[in-house]
Amino acid sequence: xxxxxxxxxxxxxxxxxxxxxxxFRPLEGGKPRVGVAIGEYVLDLSVVEGAGLLKDxxxxxxxxxxxxxxxxxxxxxxxxxxxVRAKLQHLLREDETTLRDQTELRTAxxxxxxxxxxxxxxxxxxxxxxxxxxxxxMNVGTMFRGKENALMPNWTHLPVGYHGRSxxxxxxxxxxxxxxxxxxxxxxxxxxxxxxxxxxxxxEMGWFIGPGNERGKPISAASAEEQIFGLVLVNDWSARxxxxxxxxxLGPFLSKSFATSISPWVVPLEALEPFRTEGPKQDPAPLAxxxxxxxxxxxxxxxxxxxxxxxxxxxxxxTTNFSYLYWSMAQQIAHHTVAGCNLRPGDLxxxxxxxxxxxxxxxxxxxxxxxxSEPIELDNGEQRVWLKDEDEITMTGWCQGDGYRIGFGExxxxxxxxxx
Amino acid sequence: xxxxxxxxxxxxxxxxxxxxxxxFRPLEGGKPRVGVAIGEYVLDLSVVEGAGLLKDxxxxxxxxxxxxxxxxxxxxxxxxxxxVRAKLQHLLREDETTLRDQTELRTAxxxxxxxxxxxxxxxxxxxxxxxxxxxxxMNVGTMFRGKENALMPNWTHLPVGYHGRSxxxxxxxxxxxxxxxxxxxxxxxxxxxxxxxxxxxxxEMGWFIGPGNERGKPISAASAEEQIFGLVLVNDWSARxxxxxxxxxLGPFLSKSFATSISPWVVPLEALEPFRTEGPKQDPAPLAxxxxxxxxxxxxxxxxxxxxxxxxxxxxxxTTNFSYLYWSMAQQIAHHTVAGCNLRPGDLxxxxxxxxxxxxxxxxxxxxxxxxSEPIELDNGEQRVWLKDEDEITMTGWCQGDGYRIGFGExxxxxxxxxx
Numbered sequence: 001x002x003x004x005x006x007x008x009x010x011x012x013x014x015x016x017x018x019x020x021x022x023x024f025r026p027l028e029g030g031k032p033r034v035g036v037a038i039g040e041y042v043l044d045l046s047v048v049e050g051a052g053l054l055k056d057x058x059x060x061x062x063x064x065x066x067x068x069x070x071x072x073x074x075x076x077x078x079x080x081x082x083x084v085r086a087k088l089q090h091l092l093r094e095d096e097t098t099l100r101d102q103t104e105l106r107t108a109x110x111x112x113x114x115x116x117x118x119x120x121x122x123x124x125x126x127x128x129x130x131x132x133x134x135x136x137x138m139n140v141g142t143m144f145r146g147k148e149n150a151l152m153p154n155w156t157h158l159p160v161g162y163h164g165r166s167x168x169x170x171x172x173x174x175x176x177x178x179x180x181x182x183x184x185x186x187x188x189x190x191x192x193x194x195x196x197x198x199x200x201x202x203x204e205m206g207w208f209i210g211p212g213n214e215r216g217k218p219i220s221a222a223s224a225e226e227q228i229f230g231l232v233l234v235n236d237w238s239a240r241x242x243x244x245x246x247x248x249x250l251g252p253f254l255s256k257s258f259a260t261s262i263s264p265w266v267v268p269l270e271a272l273e274p275f276r277t278e279g280p281k282q283d284p285a286p287l288a289x290x291x292x293x294x295x296x297x298x299x300x301x302x303x304x305x306x307x308x309x310x311x312x313x314x315x316x317x318x319t320t321n322f323s324y325l326y327w328s329m330a331q332q333i334a335h336h337t338v339a340g341c342n343l344r345p346g347d348l349x350x351x352x353x354x355x356x357x358x359x360x361x362x363x364x365x366x367x368x369x370x371x372x373s374e375p376i377e378l379d380n381g382e383q384r385v386w387l388k389d390e391d392e393i394t395m396t397g398w399c400q401g402d403g404y405r406i407g408f409g410e411x412x413x414x415x416x417x418x419x420x
Numbered sequence: 421x422x423x424x425x426x427x428x429x430x431x432x433x434x435x436x437x438x439x440x441x442x443x444f445r446p447l448e449g450g451k452p453r454v455g456v457a458i459g460e461y462v463l464d465l466s467v468v469e470g471a472g473l474l475k476d477x478x479x480x481x482x483x484x485x486x487x488x489x490x491x492x493x494x495x496x497x498x499x500x501x502x503x504v505r506a507k508l509q510h511l512l513r514e515d516e517t518t519l520r521d522q523t524e525l526r527t528a529x530x531x532x533x534x535x536x537x538x539x540x541x542x543x544x545x546x547x548x549x550x551x552x553x554x555x556x557x558m559n560v561g562t563m564f565r566g567k568e569n570a571l572m573p574n575w576t577h578l579p580v581g582y583h584g585r586s587x588x589x590x591x592x593x594x595x596x597x598x599x600x601x602x603x604x605x606x607x608x609x610x611x612x613x614x615x616x617x618x619x620x621x622x623x624e625m626g627w628f629i630g631p632g633n634e635r636g637k638p639i640s641a642a643s644a645e646e647q648i649f650g651l652v653l654v655n656d657w658s659a660r661x662x663x664x665x666x667x668x669x670l671g672p673f674l675s676k677s678f679a680t681s682i683s684p685w686v687v688p689l690e691a692l693e694p695f696r697t698e699g700p701k702q703d704p705a706p707l708a709x710x711x712x713x714x715x716x717x718x719x720x721x722x723x724x725x726x727x728x729x730x731x732x733x734x735x736x737x738x739t740t741n742f743s744y745l746y747w748s749m750a751q752q753i754a755h756h757t758v759a760g761c762n763l764r765p766g767d768l769x770x771x772x773x774x775x776x777x778x779x780x781x782x783x784x785x786x787x788x789x790x791x792x793s794e795p796i797e798l799d800n801g802e803q804r805v806w807l808k809d810e811d812e813i814t815m816t817g818w819c820q821g822d823g824y825r826i827g828f829g830e831x832x833x834x835x836x837x838x839x840x
Contacts, residue, residue: 251671
């Protein structure tokens with residue numbers, strides 16, 4: 001098995017097989033730049049590039065890794081990504097001396113992750129959220145419309161999606177303000193204004209778009225994976241009471257746009273290849289523009305933890321898997337562009353809540369507590385239906401290899417107490 | 421009445437009282453930069469700024485008008501906008517010699533609009549579309565759900581809105597590809613794929629956001645107008661057959677995201693002040709966060725023209741008014757931010773289709789032809805229900821003053837024939 005000269009524990013999310021990209025700023029000062037995670041360290045690609053170690057990869061002559069976002073690198077496409085990744089894997093392997101033995105270069109290029117601040121990996125032009133889990137759509141539909149009408153007629157024919165808000169996509173660790181807004185409790189005869197009392201999480205995964213497409217030129221399902229630069233964890237915070245009142249007929253708006261948190265390290269699609277697997281069988285067969293040969297999803301184990309103010313440690317509340325999703329990333333991209341919509345480098349697409357068949361696999365509190373009727377029992381004797389002030393939510397995920405993990409790190413966020 | 425040394429016809433949209441901002445590139449070559457329209461000319465602000473004529477306005481020391489977007493100027497806020505506008509109005513008045521009589525400066529600074537290309541005025545971070553016309557919501561609701569259930573219960577309590585697609589906002593004159601997609605005709609037992617046969621327009625107005633707000637810090641209705649940099653015309657092209665099949669439960673997606681056209685000149689809110697007027701009475705009274713003293717809308721006359729391939733001139737098909745909108749711009753901004761969503765400089769908000777009480781005031785074909793049952797009769801004997809290939813749509817609008825107009829120019833777009 002390929003190993004790095006940098007020590008990496010077997011349960012680390014960031015072995016040499018992963019090499020996810022991120023944007024960081026040294027805590028000691030300096031500009032934001034591109035890095036890759038390796039074990040507990042980050043390799044500063046602006047230094048590696050500056051030292052001339054990334055030649056013959058297809059990178060442009062001007063510097064691309066001293067930039068404060070990955071957008072320009074994302075725009076270069078999969079051949080360049082593949083070349084750069086191969087070069088980095090080579091530079092970091094245990095028997096390669098270039099970085100390992102040149103002390104000055106090594107010191108400049110390799111920092112502890114604990115000594116850097118992680119920032120948003122891209123300038124996100126547009127953020128799109130899908131609704132690709134059948135179990136999630138069934139559960140939500142059953143709660144709101146009854147079992148017979150749970151799925152809308154369109155659901156099994158197309159990956160339902162909608163435009164999210166890109167301005168409020170924030171990096172892991174950012175505190176979350178409890179939203180205020182209009183809501184209409186069942187027994188009220190008119191709407192009222194107040195703080196959301198039904199604050200929820202949504203466990204999702206997102207992927208950043210590479211070169212993208214021109215307006216009016218759709219991306220085929222067969223070529224769609226070439227557009228995927230890499231994946232992150234997504235927590236699409238949701239205010240269910242605001243959502244229930246506002247969402248008809250144009251969809252969720254303020255109930256989602258107050259914040260969406262993402263994990264900082266973008267895991268390259270190539271790193272996930274050993275974990276490629278079949279998704280659920282699709283019945284009815286999708287229309288031709290949504291068809292693609294071969295397995296189209298990945299076996300990514302996902303977990304969610306909650307830590308309340310009164311709890312001395314986090315408690316796992318959800319375990320699920322990315323491969324449960326009914327619609328694949330390729331299908332979501334093909335659908336998104338089929339009517340002519342253009343995707344741009346750095347655009348973020350997300351899956352929607354990822355749920356499975358079992359109760360502990362439900363990806364949001366709405367489902368997990370069945371709209372509040374089945375509270376979660378916490379180890380310290382507390383219960384949870386919706387998020388309380390100062391609750392901290394952490395999502396994590398990884399692919400389990402033989403002796404190594406391809407991990408996503410984590411996305412975490414804490415609910416700030418309301419200040420009036 | 422204030423006059424410019426540049427000749428301006430009484431029915432021109434761009435007298436010295438207007439001075440809308442745009443981004444242009446000389447046809448002869450050169451970089452995109454900021455200009456203002458005056459009569460049939462454009463004043464190159466990068467030249468005016470470079471000549472030191474915009475001092476003491478609060479502009480930063482570095483150049484701001486040689487940029488390819490208005491975002492940085494938008495971010496500076498209303499005091500700077502006011503100062504710059506006053507200075508420009510002074511420089512352009514008929515009795516002011518600085519520009520008028522310095523031939524070299526005047527030649528460098530003033531070009532014919534026919535000799536420049538107009539570009540998108542801002543880099544749009546997020547585009548939000550509302551649904552603020554009661555007549556439009558009533559008409560659409562009546563067609564789809566019957567008169568009794570036409571308005572959703574939330575409609576009179578909050579300005580319903582949703583996130584649009586910013587990547588496909590295009591400048592006036594850009595050709596529009598007829599979208600393809602999934603749709604399910606009434607008599608079909610499963611969905612089919614094809615070109616949209618129900619291609620529509622939506623007459624809207626949009627406004628660009630100035631400084632914006634931080635996440636978690638809402639903008640009050642009282643201060644919301646300070647955030648409005650200026651207004652443009654918007655044609656939110658819509659594919660009704662795709663929309664009908666896709667929109668539940670998360671709202672319109674591909675039926676809108678293939679293209680949204682805007683007019684190039686951004687009319688400053690200050691130029692509209694003489695035309696401020698009361699909007700419709702709101703009953704029930706909105707919640708406190710949506711209340712604002714005084715008249716909150718503007719008397720803007722709006723028209724839509726259609727020119728088919730076989731027609732030798734455009735024909736007017738819609739006449740309506742911005743002031744018919746039920747929800748004001750200030751209310752839409754206050755609502756947008758109340759749950760904590762942040763707006764950024766250059767964000768675009770649009771009103772949704774603007775309809776009035778009378779048939780000729782309906783702002784889209786869906787309403788105008790009552791879902792196809794009342795075709796439009798064209799002067800050349802043709803009929804229209806939905807847009808045909810090569811149809812060209814032009815929207816225009818202005819405020820009529822005494823002897824002058826504050827105009828928005830036009831937004832135009834032509835439907836390209838489908839190529840397979």
